[in-house]
Amino acid sequence: MSTAVPLTHHEILELVAPFSRSGRRVDLAASDRIARRLRFKPLQHAPEAPLDQTLHEELELESFAADDHRVTRRLRGDDGLEAVLVADGPDVGELAQRIAAVPLARHFLAGEGWRAVLSHRARLSGDGVATVILTEARARVAGLDLKLKVSGVAGINADLELMPRAGQTISLPDDLLAVLGWPWTCIARLREGWGGALRLKGDGAERTRDAEHKLVQTLDHLARTLAGTPREFHERMARERWRVTLRRAVPMLVSVALIAGAAMVPLVELSQNSVWRMLVFHSPAFLLMLFFCLGEMPRLEFPPLPRLARAGSWEPQAPAAPSA
Incomplete structure (x- = not known):
C-alpha cells in the first residue's frame, strides 16, 4: 500500500511556480493530488522544421x-509519433x-x-553540465x-x-541492415516483424551522437532500398x-579451428613450461572473455549465400495456382 502523502495546496503552489513564471498553467482537473x-x-x-506538423505538447510533474x-514533456505530431x-x-x-533548454x-x-x-x-553530468541523452527513437x-x-x-x-x-x-x-557495416547486425524474424541490434560507441553525449548518426544512415538506407526492388538491392550491395x-x-570457422587444434595437441610435443601449452589449457576462459567483450553471444551457423532475388517487389510472392 502506498504511503505517499497527497499534495497540499501550498505544495502545489511551490511546485508549479517555476512553470507559472514561463506562462504555463496547471490543470487541476487532470492532476492527481493523491498520486x-x-x-x-x-x-x-x-509547424516547425523538420517535422512541418502542428505539435501538441503535454507537461507533467511528479513529486x-x-x-x-x-x-516529463511529451510532443505529438499530427501523424501520432510521440517524443x-x-x-x-x-x-x-x-x-x-533543463526542460526548457531543449528546443522542440x-x-x-x-x-x-x-x-x-x-x-x-x-x-546533469558529474561536472554539473546538462546533457541530452537519447533513450528511444521511432520512425x-x-x-x-x-x-x-x-x-x-x-557497451550494451x-x-x-x-x-x-x-x-x-x-x-x-x-x-x-548488416550490409551497412559492423555496427549493424542481421535482422531476425519476430512474431510480427524483425529484430536486430545496433552497436554504439562511447558513453553519454558521444553515444547519443553516434546513435542518432547511425539512425539517419539506417533510415536513408531503408528508404532507398525499399523504394527499389530486391534485385536492385542485390546488385547494388x-x-x-x-x-x-x-x-x-567467423564464429563457426573459429570453432572448427579450435576443435582441430585441440585434436592436434597430443601430436605436438610441448614442454611443461611452454607458452603454447598455457594458451591451449586456458583457451576456454579466453573465449568467454572475448564473448563478453563483444557484448553478444556469437551464433554458430552456416550462413546462407547471398542470392539474386528475382522478385519485382518486397511483397511476398503468392504461390502459383495449380494448373487445371
Whole structure:
C-alpha cells in the first residue's frame, strides 16, 4: 500500500511556480493530488522544421518526495509519433530550466522518404553540465515502423525493431541492415516483424551522437532500398552481402579451428613450461572473455549465400495456382 502523502495546496503552489513564471498553467482537473502528479494545460505549437506538423505538447510533474521530482514533456505530431523528454532531480526550478533548454526541433529528424522522433533524458553530468541523452527513437519509412531502444549503459547494444504498418505485407532479407557495416547486425524474424541490434560507441553525449548518426544512415538506407526492388538491392550491395556472409561464418570457422587444434595437441610435443601449452589449457576462459567483450553471444551457423532475388517487389510472392 502506498504511503505517499497527497499534495497540499501550498505544495502545489511551490511546485508549479517555476512553470507559472514561463506562462504555463496547471490543470487541476487532470492532476492527481493523491498520486502527487501535476499536469499542465496542453499547448499547441505551429509547424516547425523538420517535422512541418502542428505539435501538441503535454507537461507533467511528479513529486515523489521533497527532494525527488520528475518532469516529463511529451510532443505529438499530427501523424501520432510521440517524443518524450524526461528530467529528474531535487530542484523543480532547475528541472524546469533543463526542460526548457531543449528546443522542440531537437526531437525530430526527417529525410527523403522517412521521418523520426527522438526521446531523450535531460540529465546533469558529474561536472554539473546538462546533457541530452537519447533513450528511444521511432520512425516511419517505406511502410515500416522502426523502433530503436538505447540502453544508458555503455557497451550494451541498442535494440532495433522493424514492424510492418497495418495493411502492409513485406518480406525482408536478414542482411538488409548488416550490409551497412559492423555496427549493424542481421535482422531476425519476430512474431510480427524483425529484430536486430545496433552497436554504439562511447558513453553519454558521444553515444547519443553516434546513435542518432547511425539512425539517419539506417533510415536513408531503408528508404532507398525499399523504394527499389530486391534485385536492385542485390546488385547494388553484392560485395557488402558477401562480406556479411563471411562475417557470419567467423564464429563457426573459429570453432572448427579450435576443435582441430585441440585434436592436434597430443601430436605436438610441448614442454611443461611452454607458452603454447598455457594458451591451449586456458583457451576456454579466453573465449568467454572475448564473448563478453563483444557484448553478444556469437551464433554458430552456416550462413546462407547471398542470392539474386528475382522478385519485382518486397511483397511476398503468392504461390502459383495449380494448373487445371
